[in-house]
Amino acid sequence: MLKQERQAYILHQVNLHNQVLSAGLSQELDVSEDTIRRDLQDLADNNKLIKVHGGALSLSFNDYHYPSTPIYAHAQKKLIARKAATLIQNDMFVLTTGGTTLIELARHLPPTLKATFISGSLPVALEYTHHPTIDVILIGDKVSKNSRITVGGEAISKIRQIKADICFLGVNAIDASNGVTDNDWEVVQVKKAMIESARKVICLTISEKINSFQPFHVCPIEDLDMVITELQPEDPLLEPYRRKGIQIL
Amino acid sequence: MLKQERQAYILHQVNLHNQVLSAGLSQELDVSEDTIRRDLQDLADNNKLIKVHGGALSLSFNDYHYPSTPIYAHAQKKLIARKAATLIQNDMFVLTTGGTTLIELARHLPPTLKATFISGSLPVALEYTHHPTIDVILIGDKVSKNSRITVGGEAISKIRQIKADICFLGVNAIDASNGVTDNDWEVVQVKKAMIESARKVICLTISEKINSFQPFHVCPIEDLDMVITELQPEDPLLEPYRRKGIQIL
DNA sequence: ATTAAAATTGCAAAAAAACGCAGAAAGTAT
DNA sequence: ATACTTTCTGCGTTTTTTTGCAATTTTAAT
Numbered sequence A, B: 001m002l003k004q005e006r007q008a009y010i011l012h013q014v015n016l017h018n019q020v021l022s023a024g025l026s027q028e029l030d031v032s033e034d035t036i037r038r039d040l041q042d043l044a045d046n047n048k049l050i051k052v053h054g055g056a057l058s059l060s061f062n063d064y065h066y067p068s069t070p071i072y073a074h075a076q077k078k079l080i081a082r083k084a085a086t087l088i089q090n091d092m093f094v095l096t097t098g099g100t101t102l103i104e105l106a107r108h109l110p111p112t113l114k115a116t117f118i119s120g121s122l123p124v125a126l127e128y129t130h131h132p133t134i135d136v137i138l139i140g141d142k143v144s145k146n147s148r149i150t151v152g153g154e155a156i157s158k159i160r161q162i163k164a165d166i167c168f169l170g171v172n173a174i175d176a177s178n179g180v181t182d183n184d185w186e187v188v189q190v191k192k193a194m195i196e197s198a199r200k201v202i203c204l205t206i207s208e209k210i211n212s213f214q215p216f217h218v219c220p221i222e223d224l225d226m227v228i229t230e231l232q233p234e235d236p237l238l239e240p241y242r243r244k245g246i247q248i249l
Numbered sequence C: 001a002t003t004a005a006a007a008t009t010g011c012a013a014a015a016a017a018a019c020g021c022a023g024a025a026a027g028t029a030t
Numbered sequence D: 001a002t003a004c005t006t007t008c009t010g011c012g013t014t015t016t017t018t019t020g021c022a023a024t025t026t027t028a029a030t
Helices: A003-017 A022-029 A033-045 A073-085 A100-107 A122-128 A153-160 A185-196 A236-243 B003-017 B022-029 B033-045 B074-085 B100-107 B122-128 B153-160 B185-196 B236-243
Strands: A019-021 A049-052 A055-058 A093-096 A116-119 A135-138 A141-143 A164-170 A173-175 A179-182 A198-204 A216-219 A226-228 B019-021 B050-052 B055-057 B093-096 B116-119 B135-138 B141-143 B164-170 B173-175 B179-182 B198-204 B216-219 B226-228
Touching: A003 A019, A003 A022, A003 A033, A003 A049, A003 A055, A019 A022, A022 A033, A022 A055, A033 A049, A033 A055, A073 A100, A073 A198, A073 A226, A100 A122, A100 A164, A100 A198, A116 A122, A122 A135, A122 B122, A141 A153, A153 A185, A164 A185, A179 A185, A185 A198, A185 A216, B003 B019, B003 B022, B003 B033, B003 B055, B003 B074, B019 B022, B022 B033, B022 B055, B033 B050, B033 B055, B074 B100, B074 B198, B074 B226, B100 B122, B100 B164, B100 B198, B116 B122, B122 B135, B141 B153, B153 B185, B164 B185, B179 B185, B185 B198, B185 B216
Parallel strands: A093 A116, A093 A164, A116 A135, A164 A198, A198 A226, B093 B116, B093 B164, B116 B135, B164 B198, B198 B226
Antiparallel strands: A019 A055, A049 A055, A135 B141, A141 B135, A173 A179, A179 A216, B019 B055, B050 B055, B173 B179, B179 B216
């Protein structure tokens, strides 16, 4: 394999996933980690990526599949994913929406956790299939181009047949008076079904989305059992939720 | 062999694969690596390609555009995908299995083609969502870790509800007496259902897989309406299929 | 603070390139 | 066809590049 080919592969992976691990690349490409590090250094010297301890990050955190993702979101979503991961126990059934935060969660699950994840999001489901002990159930139906989530009556009726332990709800916008809102009507229908099909609903959101709203209503904040953000639980931004008895993590 | 002839071959290979290895060309053309290097130098001097350590890159070699996973026998699959793409017409319903050849097909569809693709494969479906005018229907069920395809009774019963125009069958092994075979029992069940649910079944395979077999039987070759490989239709390897009245492309 | 993972550094082995040269092949003129 | 020139090819040697390994330092996580 040519060096250039290898570096192109690395660059592509970085731009696709926003981050890469030296160890992983070493395995995938079947070369030593030293070589990977030298490649990363080369690419970093040419301003193609940012080298960090353990791997590399893409220059812009713009995800290939989610071109509108805010630039600083990655670090925050990582924090959120870590917090969310602590809530999942063995043998749980977990419903998840789409979104980069949920992809991030897949990457932060303990490697021995045995649980079943159910999702209609292609990128999210694909990410969970990389985990060694997680079972993945995919909700089928028409795939929405924007979000790469399955939407429609078939998907909703399938979700209704499930009673999951937890639903992780990645949200587009949330505020205390309007509740959770979204900009895609079809996706909203799916989210509503998910909320009804889970014993606990946990909202994952970066603080940026708090106090914003979108055209379509998903649910009032009373429907949420917990909110996870990258902020400290005492943050005043979260006061309205605390007052309604919603747990903050 | 003439120098010009050799260089023309090299140029063709570079443009096809985006990259070539000196060692490989030396073998293919049965000349020393020195000669290959001199040829590459010549071509590089004339701005026909870019010479690098170990081989050469095509002029269009791009740091960023790289297939998400290095596809085995990529060049052959590209040829197959090009041929297969010509069969799809507007408003068709197309069933597809998983596999890298089917991913490749997604990349070679005419940009204005309007059709509906139905698949249970996460990577394949994801690839089709990048196409501007293709609708994607995802078959839901449990995701098989090996193949990232949904498998199980639910998936099969959904497929049975469909009557598609074409089924593109990516196969793992095929030979004239055993027919199409595979190494994953669950995937075989899904493939069987797909074959029954399509008016035409078209088998996509690189020639390497012809005359090999796997433990589980999918279908006899009589069930196939067409076979597409990277070979010329007249190739003697395809003689048994031609004799059974199966179209070759 | 302790510990484990990863980076860095220097070094040696391997792979590939460059160079010069001699013989082979191809082309040209007689 | 023959002799001559020019170009091309393969081989051995030297030089450069690349890669993997081991020892040490740095970094990150608990």
